[in-house]
Amino acid sequence: MTQSIAGDFLSLLAGNSLAPFRPDVVGGAGGFTPTQATTVFAFQCADGVLMAGDRRATAGNQIVTDRVDKVLEIDATSLLAIAGVPATAFEMARVMQTSFEYYRRSQLQSLSLPAKVRALARLLRDNLPMTLQGIGIVAPLFAGLDTSTVPAKPRIYFYDPLGAQFQAVGYAASGSGSGSIRSVLSFQERHGSPKPTEMKIKEAVQFALRLLITASEFDSATGGVDPTTDSFATLKLLKPEGVVTITDAEQKEWLQA
Amino acid sequence: MTEEPYRWLEAVANRRDYVREQLKDGSPVFAASLDDGILLLGVGSGQSKVFELFDRHAMAGLGHPADIEKIRQAAIDAAHLEAFTRAPEDVSLRRLIGFGLGPQLKTAFEQIFSAPFLIELILAELGDSPEKDLLFRLRFDGTFQSRHGGILVAASQPGRETEAAAFLHSHLNASSQPAEAAARMLETWWCLTHAKPLGAEAPDQAERTAGWKTDLQDRVVEIGWLSRRAAKLARFETLSRESLGL
Numbered sequence: 022m023t024q025s026i027a028g029d030f031l032s033l034l035a036g037n038s039l040a041p042f043r044p045d046v047v048g049g050a051g052g053f054t055p056t057q058a059t060t061v062f063a064f065q066c067a068d069g070v071l072m073a074g075d076r077r078a079t080a081g082n083q084i085v086t087d088r089v090d091k092v093l094e095i096d097a098t099s100l101l102a103i104a105g106v107p108a109t110a111f112e113m114a115r116v117m118q119t120s121f122e123y124y125r126r127s128q129l130q131s132l133s134l135p136a137k138v139r140a141l142a143r144l145l146r147d148n149l150p151m152t153l154q155g156i157g158i159v160a161p162l163f164a165g166l167d168t169s170t171v172p173a174k175p176r177i178y179f180y181d182p183l184g185a186q187f188q189a190v191g192y193a194a195s196g197s198g199s200g201s202i203r204s205v206l207s208f209q210e211r212h213g214s215p216k217p218t219e220m221k222i223k224e225a226v227q228f229a230l231r232l233l234i235t236a237s238e239f240d241s242a243t244g245g246v247d248p249t250t251d252s253f254a255t256l257k258l259l260k261p262e263g264v265v266t267i268t269d270a271e272q273k274e275w276l277q278a
Numbered sequence: 279m280t281e282e283p284y285r286w287l288e289a290v291a292n293r294r295d296y297v298r299e300q301l302k303d304g305s306p307v308f309a310a311s312l313d314d315g316i317l318l319l320g321v322g323s324g325q326s327k328v329f330e331l332f333d334r335h336a337m338a339g340l341g342h343p344a345d346i347e348k349i350r351q352a353a354i355d356a357a358h359l360e361a362f363t364r365a366p367e368d369v370s371l372r373r374l375i376g377f378g379l380g381p382q383l384k385t386a387f388e389q390i391f392s393a394p395f396l397i398e399l400i401l402a403e404l405g406d407s408p409e410k411d412l413l414f415r416l417r418f419d420g421t422f423q424s425r426h427g428g429i430l431v432a433a434s435q436p437g438r439e440t441e442a443a444a445f446l447h448s449h450l451n452a453s454s455q456p457a458e459a460a461a462r463m464l465e466t467w468w469c470l471t472h473a474k475p476l477g478a479e480a481p482d483q484a485e486r487t488a489g490w491k492t493d494l495q496d497r498v499v500e501i502g503w504l505s506r507r508a509a510k511l512a513r514f515e516t517l518s519r520e521s522l523g524l
Contacts, residue, residue, distance in 0.1 A: 094510075097510065
Protein backbone atom coordinates (compact mmCIF):
# COMPACT_ATOMS: atom_id res chain seq x y z
CA MET A 22 0.00 0.00 0.00
CA THR A 23 1.44 3.40 -0.98
CA GLN A 24 0.77 6.02 1.66
CA SER A 25 -0.15 9.54 0.63
CA ILE A 26 -1.19 12.72 2.34
CA ALA A 27 -3.83 15.17 1.25
CA GLY A 28 -2.34 17.58 -1.26
CA ASP A 29 0.85 15.72 -2.03
CA PHE A 30 2.35 16.16 -5.47
CA LEU A 31 1.12 12.88 -6.88
CA SER A 32 -2.44 13.53 -5.64
CA LEU A 33 -2.34 16.98 -7.22
CA LEU A 34 -1.25 15.59 -10.57
CA ALA A 35 -3.78 12.79 -10.40
CA GLY A 36 -6.54 15.32 -9.66
CA ASN A 37 -5.67 17.07 -12.88
CA SER A 38 -5.49 13.83 -14.84
CA LEU A 39 -1.74 14.13 -15.26
CA ALA A 40 0.44 11.03 -14.97
CA PRO A 41 3.96 12.04 -13.92
CA PHE A 42 5.45 8.57 -14.20
CA ARG A 43 4.95 5.72 -16.54
CA PRO A 44 2.54 3.36 -14.77
CA ASP A 45 5.05 0.55 -15.10
CA VAL A 46 7.65 2.58 -13.18
CA VAL A 47 5.95 3.79 -10.00
CA GLY A 48 2.99 2.14 -8.38
CA GLY A 49 1.71 0.50 -11.50
CA ALA A 50 1.13 -3.17 -12.08
CA GLY A 51 4.50 -4.89 -12.13
CA GLY A 52 6.33 -1.61 -11.52
CA PHE A 53 8.27 -0.14 -8.60
CA THR A 54 6.34 0.31 -5.39
CA PRO A 55 8.20 1.62 -2.34
CA THR A 56 8.58 -0.74 0.58
CA GLN A 57 6.45 0.21 3.57
CA ALA A 58 6.71 -0.78 7.20
CA THR A 59 3.39 -0.81 8.96
CA THR A 60 1.66 -0.77 12.30
CA VAL A 61 3.43 0.44 15.37
CA PHE A 62 1.95 1.67 18.62
CA ALA A 63 2.83 2.70 22.13
CA PHE A 64 0.82 3.02 25.30
CA GLN A 65 1.36 3.95 28.92
CA CYS A 66 1.26 0.95 31.24
CA ALA A 67 1.96 0.66 34.95
CA ASP A 68 5.69 0.04 34.39
CA GLY A 69 6.32 2.73 31.78
CA VAL A 70 5.69 3.03 28.05
CA LEU A 71 5.35 -0.18 26.07
CA MET A 72 6.20 0.34 22.40
CA ALA A 73 5.31 -2.37 19.90
CA GLY A 74 5.58 -3.08 16.23
CA ASP A 75 4.72 -5.95 13.95
CA ARG A 76 7.59 -7.26 11.84
CA ARG A 77 6.13 -7.11 8.34
CA ALA A 78 7.28 -4.88 5.48
CA THR A 79 5.22 -4.73 2.31
CA ALA A 80 5.49 -3.27 -1.17
CA GLY A 81 2.01 -3.04 -2.65
CA ASN A 82 0.46 -6.43 -2.21
CA GLN A 83 3.85 -8.10 -1.85
CA ILE A 84 5.22 -9.15 1.54
CA VAL A 85 8.88 -8.11 1.45
CA THR A 86 9.82 -9.65 4.80
CA ASP A 87 8.35 -10.67 8.14
CA ARG A 88 11.54 -9.97 10.08
CA VAL A 89 11.80 -6.17 10.33
CA ASP A 90 12.51 -4.51 13.68
CA LYS A 91 10.46 -1.33 13.66
CA VAL A 92 10.97 -0.39 17.30
CA LEU A 93 14.48 0.94 17.66
CA GLU A 94 16.47 1.91 20.73
CA ILE A 95 17.88 5.35 19.94
CA ASP A 96 19.72 5.72 23.22
CA ALA A 97 19.32 4.54 26.81
CA THR A 98 16.20 6.69 27.32
CA SER A 99 14.60 6.98 23.86
CA LEU A 100 12.68 4.69 21.54
CA LEU A 101 11.59 5.22 17.95
CA ALA A 102 8.88 3.25 16.18
CA ILE A 103 8.82 3.59 12.42
CA ALA A 104 5.89 3.42 10.03
CA GLY A 105 6.26 4.37 6.41
CA VAL A 106 9.18 3.93 4.07
CA PRO A 107 11.98 2.04 5.90
CA ALA A 108 14.74 3.38 3.66
CA THR A 109 14.09 6.87 5.00
CA ALA A 110 13.04 5.85 8.50
CA PHE A 111 16.12 3.74 9.24
CA GLU A 112 18.36 6.58 8.10
CA MET A 113 16.48 8.96 10.42
CA ALA A 114 17.04 6.51 13.28
CA ARG A 115 20.76 6.31 12.49
CA VAL A 116 21.08 10.10 12.44
CA MET A 117 19.29 10.31 15.79
CA GLN A 118 21.35 7.54 17.38
CA THR A 119 24.63 9.12 16.35
CA SER A 120 23.70 12.71 17.14
CA PHE A 121 22.14 11.97 20.57
CA GLU A 122 25.11 9.88 21.70
CA TYR A 123 27.58 12.35 20.22
CA TYR A 124 25.96 15.17 22.17
CA ARG A 125 25.90 13.18 25.42
CA ARG A 126 29.51 12.13 25.17
CA SER A 127 30.96 15.41 23.96
CA GLN A 128 28.91 17.73 26.20
CA LEU A 129 28.95 15.36 29.22
CA GLN A 130 25.18 15.69 29.60
CA SER A 131 22.17 14.17 27.85
CA LEU A 132 20.13 16.03 25.29
CA SER A 133 16.85 17.22 26.81
CA LEU A 134 13.59 15.49 25.85
CA PRO A 135 12.21 18.56 24.00
CA ALA A 136 15.41 18.74 21.94
CA LYS A 137 15.13 15.04 21.04
CA VAL A 138 11.49 15.47 20.05
CA ARG A 139 12.36 18.47 17.85
CA ALA A 140 15.32 16.66 16.29
CA LEU A 141 12.95 14.08 14.84
CA ALA A 142 10.54 16.83 13.71
CA ARG A 143 13.41 18.51 11.89
CA LEU A 144 14.36 15.26 10.13
CA LEU A 145 10.75 14.85 8.99
CA ARG A 146 10.67 18.42 7.70
CA ASP A 147 13.95 17.84 5.86
CA ASN A 148 12.24 14.89 4.22
CA LEU A 149 9.47 17.11 2.87
CA PRO A 150 10.46 16.77 -0.83
CA MET A 151 10.26 12.97 -0.63
CA THR A 152 7.01 13.17 1.31
CA LEU A 153 5.43 15.46 -1.29
CA GLN A 154 6.60 13.18 -4.07
CA GLY A 155 4.60 10.45 -2.36
CA ILE A 156 7.42 7.92 -2.15
CA GLY A 157 9.24 8.66 1.11
CA ILE A 158 6.61 9.17 3.79
CA VAL A 159 7.54 8.39 7.38
CA ALA A 160 5.05 8.69 10.26
CA PRO A 161 6.98 7.67 13.37
CA LEU A 162 6.28 7.43 17.08
CA PHE A 163 8.81 8.53 19.66
CA ALA A 164 9.05 7.72 23.35
CA GLY A 165 11.47 9.49 25.65
CA LEU A 166 12.12 9.96 29.33
CA ASP A 167 11.03 13.28 30.82
CA THR A 168 13.62 13.98 33.51
CA SER A 169 12.04 17.29 34.52
CA THR A 170 9.76 15.35 36.87
CA VAL A 171 10.71 13.27 39.89
CA PRO A 172 10.62 10.37 39.31
CA ALA A 173 11.36 10.63 35.57
CA LYS A 174 8.30 9.87 33.45
CA PRO A 175 8.24 8.21 29.99
CA ARG A 176 6.29 10.24 27.38
CA ILE A 177 4.87 9.32 23.97
CA TYR A 178 4.96 11.59 20.91
CA PHE A 179 3.53 11.13 17.44
CA TYR A 180 4.16 13.08 14.27
CA ASP A 181 2.49 13.86 11.00
CA PRO A 182 4.57 13.24 7.85
CA LEU A 183 5.43 16.95 7.62
CA GLY A 184 7.03 17.02 11.05
CA ALA A 185 4.33 18.36 13.36
CA GLN A 186 4.84 16.85 16.80
CA PHE A 187 2.11 15.95 19.27
CA GLN A 188 2.32 14.51 22.74
CA ALA A 189 0.01 11.55 23.31
CA VAL A 190 -1.61 11.32 26.72
CA GLY A 191 -2.16 7.59 26.92
CA TYR A 192 -1.39 5.97 23.60
CA ALA A 193 -0.51 6.53 19.94
CA ALA A 194 -0.46 4.34 16.85
CA SER A 195 0.77 4.72 13.30
CA GLY A 196 0.77 2.74 10.06
CA SER A 197 -1.86 0.91 8.07
CA GLY A 198 -3.12 -1.23 10.97
CA SER A 199 -3.29 1.66 13.40
CA GLY A 200 -7.04 2.21 12.97
CA SER A 201 -7.97 -1.11 14.56
CA ILE A 202 -5.41 -0.65 17.31
CA ARG A 203 -6.49 2.88 18.20
CA SER A 204 -10.10 1.73 18.39
CA VAL A 205 -9.30 -1.07 20.84
CA LEU A 206 -6.98 1.11 22.90
CA SER A 207 -9.62 3.83 23.09
CA PHE A 208 -12.24 1.32 24.15
CA GLN A 209 -9.98 -0.24 26.75
CA GLU A 210 -8.99 3.12 28.16
CA ARG A 211 -12.60 4.32 28.49
CA HIS A 212 -14.52 1.19 29.32
CA GLY A 213 -12.07 -1.66 29.91
CA SER A 214 -10.71 -3.12 33.09
CA PRO A 215 -7.90 -2.99 33.74
CA LYS A 216 -7.13 0.16 31.80
CA PRO A 217 -3.84 0.06 29.85
CA THR A 218 -2.25 2.40 32.39
CA GLU A 219 -3.04 -0.10 35.16
CA MET A 220 -1.51 -3.11 33.41
CA LYS A 221 1.69 -4.61 34.77
CA ILE A 222 4.27 -5.63 32.21
CA LYS A 223 3.12 -9.23 31.61
CA GLU A 224 -0.47 -8.15 31.14
CA ALA A 225 0.57 -5.22 28.94
CA VAL A 226 2.66 -7.48 26.70
CA GLN A 227 -0.21 -9.93 26.34
CA PHE A 228 -2.54 -7.04 25.50
CA ALA A 229 -0.09 -5.63 22.91
CA LEU A 230 0.31 -8.99 21.20
CA ARG A 231 -3.45 -9.47 21.05
CA LEU A 232 -3.76 -5.97 19.55
CA LEU A 233 -1.38 -6.94 16.77
CA ILE A 234 -3.25 -10.19 16.15
CA THR A 235 -6.48 -8.19 15.88
CA ALA A 236 -4.94 -5.62 13.53
CA SER A 237 -3.55 -8.35 11.29
CA GLU A 238 -7.05 -9.77 10.84
CA PHE A 239 -8.23 -6.52 9.25
CA ASP A 240 -5.06 -5.31 7.54
CA SER A 241 -3.02 -7.58 5.27
CA ALA A 242 0.02 -5.28 5.62
CA THR A 243 0.21 -5.98 9.35
CA GLY A 244 2.16 -9.08 10.27
CA GLY A 245 0.53 -11.07 12.99
CA VAL A 246 1.86 -12.95 15.95
CA ASP A 247 2.02 -16.71 15.67
CA PRO A 248 3.61 -18.72 18.51
CA THR A 249 3.46 -21.92 16.45
CA THR A 250 5.98 -20.47 13.97
CA ASP A 251 7.87 -18.40 16.55
CA SER A 252 6.69 -15.18 14.87
CA PHE A 253 6.52 -12.46 17.46
CA ALA A 254 6.51 -8.69 17.63
CA THR A 255 9.22 -6.21 18.53
CA LEU A 256 8.39 -5.00 22.03
CA LYS A 257 10.37 -2.59 24.17
CA LEU A 258 9.49 -1.11 27.52
CA LEU A 259 10.77 2.36 28.42
CA LYS A 260 11.02 2.66 32.20
CA PRO A 261 12.48 5.42 34.36
CA GLU A 262 15.56 3.18 34.68
CA GLY A 263 15.96 2.73 30.91
CA VAL A 264 14.93 0.42 28.07
CA VAL A 265 14.02 -3.24 28.46
CA THR A 266 13.57 -5.51 25.43
CA ILE A 267 10.85 -8.13 25.71
CA THR A 268 12.32 -11.30 24.20
CA ASP A 269 10.50 -13.76 21.95
CA ALA A 270 10.60 -16.35 24.75
CA GLU A 271 8.92 -13.91 27.18
CA GLN A 272 6.30 -13.01 24.56
CA LYS A 273 5.54 -16.69 23.96
CA GLU A 274 5.19 -17.41 27.67
CA TRP A 275 3.14 -14.31 28.52
CA LEU A 276 0.86 -14.59 25.47
CA GLN A 277 -0.18 -18.06 26.53
CA ALA A 278 -0.44 -17.20 30.24
CA MET B 279 66.55 28.09 14.69
CA THR B 280 65.17 25.19 12.65
CA GLU B 281 68.06 25.50 10.18
CA GLU B 282 70.50 24.70 13.00
CA PRO B 283 70.00 21.04 13.99
CA TYR B 284 71.70 21.23 17.38
CA ARG B 285 69.63 24.18 18.51
CA TRP B 286 66.50 22.39 17.30
CA LEU B 287 67.41 19.27 19.28
CA GLU B 288 68.08 21.43 22.30
CA ALA B 289 64.75 23.17 21.87
CA VAL B 290 62.90 19.83 21.70
CA ALA B 291 64.76 18.61 24.79
CA ASN B 292 63.80 21.81 26.59
CA ARG B 293 60.18 21.23 25.65
CA ARG B 294 60.33 17.73 27.08
CA ASP B 295 61.70 19.12 30.35
CA TYR B 296 59.05 21.84 30.32
CA VAL B 297 56.20 19.35 29.83
CA ARG B 298 57.50 17.04 32.58
CA GLU B 299 57.83 19.99 34.94
CA GLN B 300 54.26 21.08 34.20
CA LEU B 301 52.93 17.55 34.71
CA LYS B 302 54.88 16.70 37.85
CA ASP B 303 51.97 17.32 40.24
CA GLY B 304 49.42 15.58 38.03
CA SER B 305 47.16 13.01 39.65
CA PRO B 306 47.87 9.54 38.13
CA VAL B 307 45.20 7.45 36.41
CA PHE B 308 44.78 3.69 36.07
CA ALA B 309 43.10 1.05 33.89
CA ALA B 310 42.70 -2.68 34.48
CA SER B 311 41.23 -5.32 32.20
CA LEU B 312 39.04 -7.66 34.27
CA ASP B 313 36.82 -10.63 33.46
CA ASP B 314 33.62 -8.56 33.43
CA GLY B 315 35.00 -5.40 31.84
CA ILE B 316 37.61 -2.67 31.97
CA LEU B 317 37.92 -0.45 35.03
CA LEU B 318 39.35 3.07 34.69
CA LEU B 319 40.07 5.19 37.74
CA GLY B 320 41.36 8.66 38.51
CA VAL B 321 41.09 11.15 41.36
CA GLY B 322 39.92 14.61 40.32
CA SER B 323 37.07 17.04 40.65
CA GLY B 324 34.32 15.12 38.80
CA GLN B 325 34.18 14.67 35.00
CA SER B 326 37.83 15.69 34.81
CA LYS B 327 39.86 12.47 34.57
CA VAL B 328 37.81 9.57 33.18
CA PHE B 329 35.64 9.87 30.06
CA GLU B 330 33.49 7.82 27.69
CA LEU B 331 34.58 8.10 24.06
CA PHE B 332 32.39 5.67 22.16
CA ASP B 333 30.34 2.49 22.62
CA ARG B 334 33.29 0.33 23.73
CA HIS B 335 35.92 3.02 24.23
CA ALA B 336 36.99 5.16 27.16
CA MET B 337 39.87 7.35 28.23
CA ALA B 338 41.59 8.42 31.44
CA GLY B 339 44.18 11.13 31.63
CA LEU B 340 46.18 13.63 33.61
CA GLY B 341 47.44 17.02 32.54
CA HIS B 342 46.09 20.43 31.66
CA PRO B 343 42.28 20.30 31.63
CA ALA B 344 42.07 22.28 28.37
CA ASP B 345 44.46 19.89 26.63
CA ILE B 346 42.64 16.81 27.93
CA GLU B 347 39.45 18.36 26.63
CA LYS B 348 40.94 18.98 23.16
CA ILE B 349 42.09 15.37 22.86
CA ARG B 350 38.79 14.05 24.21
CA GLN B 351 36.80 16.09 21.69
CA ALA B 352 39.07 15.04 18.82
CA ALA B 353 38.69 11.36 19.76
CA ILE B 354 34.90 11.63 20.12
CA ASP B 355 34.58 13.49 16.80
CA ALA B 356 36.69 10.93 14.95
CA ALA B 357 34.92 7.93 16.51
CA HIS B 358 31.41 9.20 15.75
CA LEU B 359 32.33 10.25 12.22
CA GLU B 360 33.72 6.78 11.56
CA ALA B 361 30.65 5.12 13.10
CA PHE B 362 28.23 7.22 11.06
CA THR B 363 30.18 6.95 7.80
CA ARG B 364 30.78 3.21 8.13
CA ALA B 365 29.50 1.32 11.21
CA PRO B 366 30.04 1.41 14.99
CA GLU B 367 31.93 -1.90 14.69
CA ASP B 368 34.53 -0.12 12.53
CA VAL B 369 35.60 2.25 15.29
CA SER B 370 38.99 0.95 16.40
CA LEU B 371 41.35 2.36 18.98
CA ARG B 372 44.38 1.22 16.99
CA ARG B 373 43.34 3.33 14.01
CA LEU B 374 42.13 6.22 16.18
CA ILE B 375 45.52 6.51 17.88
CA GLY B 376 47.83 5.26 15.16
CA PHE B 377 46.44 7.45 12.40
CA GLY B 378 44.81 10.25 14.39
CA LEU B 379 45.81 11.20 17.89
CA GLY B 380 49.41 9.95 17.85
CA PRO B 381 50.55 11.87 14.75
CA GLN B 382 48.67 15.01 15.88
CA LEU B 383 50.40 14.97 19.28
CA LYS B 384 53.81 14.37 17.69
CA THR B 385 53.31 17.29 15.30
CA ALA B 386 52.21 19.56 18.12
CA PHE B 387 55.17 18.53 20.28
CA GLU B 388 57.76 19.17 17.55
CA GLN B 389 56.38 22.53 16.44
CA ILE B 390 58.60 24.40 18.82
CA PHE B 391 57.01 27.81 18.35
CA SER B 392 53.62 26.69 19.67
CA ALA B 393 52.59 25.28 23.04
CA PRO B 394 52.80 21.48 23.43
CA PHE B 395 49.98 19.36 24.82
CA LEU B 396 50.34 18.82 28.57
CA ILE B 397 48.82 15.36 28.84
CA GLU B 398 49.45 11.72 29.70
CA LEU B 399 46.66 9.36 28.66
CA ILE B 400 45.32 5.84 28.86
CA LEU B 401 42.78 4.75 26.24
CA ALA B 402 40.82 1.50 26.44
CA GLU B 403 38.86 -0.62 23.98
CA LEU B 404 36.58 -3.35 25.29
CA GLY B 405 36.87 -6.77 23.63
CA ASP B 406 34.93 -10.00 24.05
CA SER B 407 37.38 -11.22 26.71
CA PRO B 408 40.22 -9.68 28.76
CA GLU B 409 42.76 -11.06 26.27
CA LYS B 410 41.00 -9.14 23.50
CA ASP B 411 40.82 -5.87 25.42
CA LEU B 412 43.15 -3.24 24.04
CA LEU B 413 44.84 -0.73 26.35
CA PHE B 414 46.90 2.13 24.93
CA ARG B 415 49.33 4.36 26.76
CA LEU B 416 49.55 7.64 24.82
CA ARG B 417 52.17 10.23 25.81
CA PHE B 418 52.41 13.98 25.32
CA ASP B 419 54.92 13.61 22.45
CA GLY B 420 52.68 11.27 20.45
CA THR B 421 54.48 8.04 21.32
CA PHE B 422 52.20 5.17 22.26
CA GLN B 423 52.36 1.57 23.41
CA SER B 424 49.54 -0.95 23.37
CA ARG B 425 48.84 -4.15 25.21
CA HIS B 426 46.07 -6.73 25.26
CA GLY B 427 44.50 -6.95 28.70
CA GLY B 428 46.45 -6.36 31.89
CA ILE B 429 46.95 -3.10 33.74
CA LEU B 430 48.15 0.35 32.70
CA VAL B 431 49.17 3.37 34.75
CA ALA B 432 49.67 6.92 33.52
CA ALA B 433 51.77 9.03 35.88
CA SER B 434 53.93 12.10 35.42
CA GLN B 435 57.23 10.30 36.12
CA PRO B 436 58.08 7.30 33.90
CA GLY B 437 60.06 5.48 36.61
CA ARG B 438 57.31 5.72 39.19
CA GLU B 439 54.77 4.72 36.54
CA THR B 440 56.65 1.47 35.91
CA GLU B 441 56.86 0.77 39.66
CA ALA B 442 53.14 1.37 40.05
CA ALA B 443 52.24 -0.93 37.16
CA ALA B 444 54.45 -3.70 38.62
CA PHE B 445 52.87 -3.20 42.05
CA LEU B 446 49.35 -3.49 40.64
CA HIS B 447 50.25 -6.53 38.53
CA SER B 448 51.47 -8.26 41.68
CA HIS B 449 48.19 -7.55 43.49
CA LEU B 450 45.58 -7.91 40.73
CA ASN B 451 44.68 -10.21 37.86
CA ALA B 452 41.80 -10.52 35.38
CA SER B 453 39.63 -12.42 37.87
CA SER B 454 39.85 -9.63 40.48
CA GLN B 455 36.55 -7.94 41.33
CA PRO B 456 36.08 -4.29 40.30
CA ALA B 457 35.88 -3.17 43.95
CA GLU B 458 39.16 -4.88 44.78
CA ALA B 459 40.83 -3.43 41.68
CA ALA B 460 39.60 0.07 42.56
CA ALA B 461 40.89 -0.26 46.13
CA ARG B 462 44.35 -1.37 44.97
CA MET B 463 44.42 1.49 42.44
CA LEU B 464 43.57 4.01 45.16
CA GLU B 465 46.31 2.60 47.38
CA THR B 466 48.75 2.96 44.46
CA TRP B 467 47.48 6.48 43.80
CA TRP B 468 48.22 7.41 47.42
CA CYS B 469 51.73 5.94 47.26
CA LEU B 470 52.47 7.82 44.02
CA THR B 471 51.14 11.18 45.21
CA HIS B 472 52.96 10.91 48.56
CA ALA B 473 56.26 9.62 47.11
CA LYS B 474 55.93 6.35 49.05
CA PRO B 475 57.87 3.30 47.81
CA LEU B 476 55.93 0.68 45.86
CA GLY B 477 58.28 -2.29 45.96
CA ALA B 478 59.09 -4.51 48.93
CA GLU B 479 59.32 -1.40 51.15
CA ALA B 480 55.80 -0.23 50.34
CA PRO B 481 53.69 0.80 53.35
CA ASP B 482 51.42 -1.99 54.58
CA GLN B 483 47.88 -2.21 53.27
CA ALA B 484 46.29 -0.70 56.38
CA GLU B 485 48.47 2.40 56.06
CA ARG B 486 47.82 2.69 52.33
CA THR B 487 44.06 2.37 52.84
CA ALA B 488 44.00 4.89 55.66
CA GLY B 489 46.13 7.19 53.50
CA TRP B 490 43.84 7.34 50.48
CA LYS B 491 40.70 7.54 52.61
CA THR B 492 42.09 10.58 54.40
CA ASP B 493 43.24 12.23 51.17
CA LEU B 494 39.94 11.75 49.38
CA GLN B 495 37.74 13.60 51.83
CA ASP B 496 37.42 16.65 49.56
CA ARG B 497 38.16 15.02 46.20
CA VAL B 498 36.18 12.92 43.76
CA VAL B 499 37.10 9.39 42.74
CA GLU B 500 36.15 9.07 39.09
CA ILE B 501 35.51 5.46 38.15
CA GLY B 502 34.57 4.40 34.64
CA TRP B 503 33.43 0.89 33.81
CA LEU B 504 33.27 -0.63 30.32
CA SER B 505 30.95 -3.56 30.92
CA ARG B 506 31.43 -6.79 28.99
CA ARG B 507 28.06 -8.14 30.21
CA ALA B 508 25.80 -5.17 29.39
CA ALA B 509 23.19 -5.86 26.72
CA LYS B 510 23.25 -2.30 25.38
CA LEU B 511 25.45 -0.72 22.72
CA ALA B 512 26.99 1.92 24.98
CA ARG B 513 28.99 -0.15 27.46
CA PHE B 514 30.39 2.70 29.54
CA GLU B 515 28.96 3.59 32.90
CA THR B 516 30.15 5.69 35.79
CA LEU B 517 30.53 3.92 39.13
CA SER B 518 30.56 5.59 42.50
CA ARG B 519 32.66 4.75 45.54
CA GLU B 520 29.46 3.80 47.33
CA SER B 521 28.38 1.36 44.60
CA LEU B 522 31.73 -0.43 44.99
CA GLY B 523 31.58 -0.33 48.78
CA LEU B 524 34.73 1.79 49.08
